[in-house]
Amino acid sequence: MxxxxxxxxxxxxxxxxxxxxxxxxxxxxxxxxxxxxxxxxxxxxxxxLGYSAKNPAPETVAMHEVYRYLVGEGEDLAMGYLLPLRDGSFSFVTIDLAGTFVAQAPVAITAEKATEAEERTLAIGAAIGAGKAIRYADQTIVVTNNGKRTAYLLPGRFPGFKTFISAILALDPNFSILGLEIMEHEEDPGLGGEIVQNYFKKQFKGKSLETVKKLEVVKTPLPDEYRKALEAEKNGLGAEEVAGIQEQYKDNDIYALTGATISSRSVTNGVKAMVKKFAYRLAILDRVLVEQHIATSF
Amino acid sequence: MATDKTNLQLVVNGILNENPIFRLVLSMCPAVGISTTVMNGFMLGIAVLFVQVCSSCTIALFKNVIHPRIRIPTYTLTIATWVTVIDMVLAAYLPEAYAKMGIFIKLIVAFAIITMRLEMFASKENINASFWDGIGMGLGFMLGMMALGFVRELLGMGTLLGYDVLGFKPMLFFVLPLAGFFCVGLMMAFFNYIEIVYKRAKRA
The missing domain is CATH 1.20.5 (Single alpha-helices involved in coiled-coils or other helix-helix interfaces)
Structure with missing residues (x-):
């Protein structure tokens, strides 16, 4: 004892x-x-977005963060968007699942505090009143240049081979993919870990919404010239040549990584779902914004 | 019971006589799974070196207050603590290195070599000896992993440290986990053979 x-x-x-x-x-x-x-x-x-230290973003480029929430009231579920307005304030717009406008409420929060998850939840909770449960879903960054939308940035997470992969996807206003970057993953080094390599992730570049909707993974080997174009940074291929080759493979499926079909497929499906859902939701949101005359900053 | 070896002997012992991979045959999972390239071997080796030294010193310091019945959970706890601390510190202050090493560091918690060294060495010796033993074991593991990575990267991908040296891929088979076992076995045989030759030459 x-x-x-x-x-x-x-x-x-x-x-x-x-x-x-x-x-x-x-x-x-x-x-x-x-x-x-x-x-x-x-x-x-x-x-x-194509900017780097050598080619910095001009001052006219602005990023507007939109946070999406799930709003539950009793049995009902709706989508809520925290939107930055043109006058610098924030508004929380609720849209039900059928796509009809439910409510709009001003949110008392500053731009700096809006980036902090807890502050945001508190402010939204106060704005929409008691009795409603909100859950954070995801965020979208609308990029504008001189007030015109130039791109959407979607940080997202999807299941990988073992655990979640988080990535940022850039789309142009027509929902064609501008680029994909893997932020965090725990795929096997040397196999699934290759998803971070240019010759895999750059395959998504330039794919249009129509192509993405039907995107599959094929197990045929990656053609040599395509690989060279994808790794242009490494072998110094000319920009025009690269663009030509990319144009040619633009509508093709994704070539799987050797020995990592599941990882390749996970990324492809993840990207597919992100693009499809985003395009659908944005159409609804934009329609509601026009109908309700809500002047957002983007 | 204190060791009568000098600090240098302790380090060399970890690299040669008791090399964790080729002699003690411990921590085979990472050796087989991760050693696909020289760089991977180096990264994991560095991480193991840190955790081994920190854990060895901690256990050597607290060895008298650790209840003998619960020493294994205590070792695991010590290792896990150091792994977590190193993981957080790297993520905060060396984000670039962390991007490459992060995945390896979390693996270390379950490494047999560290627990075994704590049980066999650090729990009996003083801090100084444990520190140098930790360095030796860490270096031994790192060099072993790099040697494996060298062979597997060269044969499997035709590259070294990411640079293309052969221009073609001789045997893709060597990158797959299964080939790690063949590689460890063949290299172990090679090192044993060298030892036999060396001893014979010494005797003659």
Whole structure:
């Protein structure tokens, strides 16, 4: 009996100590980590839009973040969008699943605070009143240049081979894919991990909504000239040549990675679902915005 | 019981006499799964080195207060704590290295080599000896992984450190996990053979 007590006591102390160490490390590093992630996301988003350190985005380019929520009231479920308005304030627009406008409520929140999930949830909760449960779904970034929409950035998550893959997808106003970047994944190194390589992820570039809807994965080997075009950064192929080859393969299916068909298929299906759902939802949202004369900033 | 080896001997011991991969044959899962390229081997090796040294020192420091019946859970807890701390620190301050190493670091919690070293060495020795033993084991593991990665990358993909040296892929088979076992076995035989030759030469 005495042994049991000592064992319990020592193990508890060990766990508490370990917890303390990890807790301190977490508090000390969390801010820097979040900052890194944010900086990295910004960098990736700009590079997907074709901007880099050498070719910085002009000042007329602006990014408008739209947050989508699921709003539940009793049995009913609806979509809620937190939209930035032209005058700098925010509004929460609720649309039911059939696509009809339900309500609009001004949200008292500043642009800086809107990026923080907790602040956002609190402010929205206060705006729409009690009795409604809201759950964060996803976010979309509408990119405008001189007030005209030039692209949509969709950060998303979809199931991979073992666990979720998070990625950012860039679409042009016609929902053709501008680019895909894998942000986080735990696929097998050397096999499924190859999804981060240009010769895989760049295959999505230029695919139109119509192509994406029917997109499949084929197990034939990647043609050499296509691979060269996809890896143009590495072998210095001319921009025109690359564009020519990409045009030629534009409507083809995705060539699977050797030994990682499941990972290839997961990414393809994930992208497919993201594009299809986004195009559908945006059409509804835009129609509602026009009908209700809501002046958003994008 | 204190070891009578010098610090240098402890390090060399980890690299040669008790090499974790080719002699102790421990942590075979990562050795087989990850050692597809030299760079992967190096990354995982560095991560193991850190965790091994930190855990060894911690256990050597607290060895007198660890109840002998619950030493295994305590070791696991120690390793897991260090893995988590290193994971968080890297993510915060070295995001570029973390992007490459992140996936490997989380794997380390279950490495047999670290637990085994804590049980066999750190729980009996002082901090200084444990520190150098940890360095030796970490380096031994790293060099072993890099040697495996060298063979597998060269034969499987025809590249070294990502640079194309052969221009073609001799045997794609070597990149697959299964080939890791063949590779470990063949290299073990090779090193054993060298040892026999060396001992014979010494005797003569």
């Amino acid at each position: 005495k042994d049991i007590l000592t064992i319990i006591f020592r193990l508890t102390v060990a766990c508490l100590l370990a917890g303390l160490v990890m807790g301190v490390a977490f508090i000390a590093t969390n801010k820097a980590k979040k900052h890194n992630i944010h900086v990295n996301e910004q960098k990736v988003m700009l590079s997907l």
